[in-house]
Amino acid sequence: MGVKNLWDILESCKKSLPLHHLQNKRVCIDLSCWMVQLQNVSKSHSCMKQKVYLRGLFHRLRALIAVNCTIVFVTDGSIPAIKLSTYRCRLNSGCEVTQDDRNLPNVTSLRRNMGSEFSCMIKEAKVLGMALGIACLDGNVYC
Numbered sequence: 001m002g003v004k005n006l007w008d009i010l011e012s013c014k015k016s017l018p019l020h021h022l023q024n025k026r027v028c029i030d031l032s033c034w035m036v037q038l039q040n041v042s043k044s045h046s047c048m049k050q051k052v053y054l055r056g057l058f059h060r061l062r063a064l065i066a067v068n069c070t071i072v073f074v075t076d077g078s079i080p081a082i083k084l085s086t087y088r089c090r091l092n093s094g095c096e097v098t099q100d101d102r103n104l105p106n107v108t109s110l111r112r113n114m115g116s117e118f119s120c121m122i123k124e125a126k127v128l129g130m131a132l133g134i135a136c137l138d139g140n141v142y143c
Helices: 006-013 031-041 045-049 052-066 081-092 117-131
Strands: 026-030 070-075 135-138
Touching: 026 031, 031 052, 031 070, 031 117, 052 070, 052 117, 070 117, 117 135
Parallel strands: 026 070, 070 135
Antiparallel strands: none
16 A cells, blocks of 8 residues: 655655666565566456466566575564555545544554455466466565
8 A cells, every 4th residue: 555655755866777786686566566567567357357467577586586686575563553544445445434444553563465456466476476486475564
């Protein structure tokens, strides 16, 4: 769900560098961000059926592997209490406050819906990464 206005804050120090600047470096990839980007490129149902997002992911990874990057996927863990109402709004496509939202101080986190279409895409991406020897860190603890 990200940090509100993060990219606006970081704009002043943004740099665009050629891919070869990553040669022999370790690169940590927020897998959810990449999958959202790749999913948005292939919005049509037929593209989802054909798993175009996996092809896009493969080509991104291939380019990084070609410059000898060590790649690490980073994935989300449980949803922390502070983000629960936003998460529920996105699921329901509305922002109603539920009884559960009123009791947020009592809730520490919520397991993600591992059967959702997006979670299945993340699983497929992790399988592809494992086949290419890419490590994956799952964020299970939020501070």
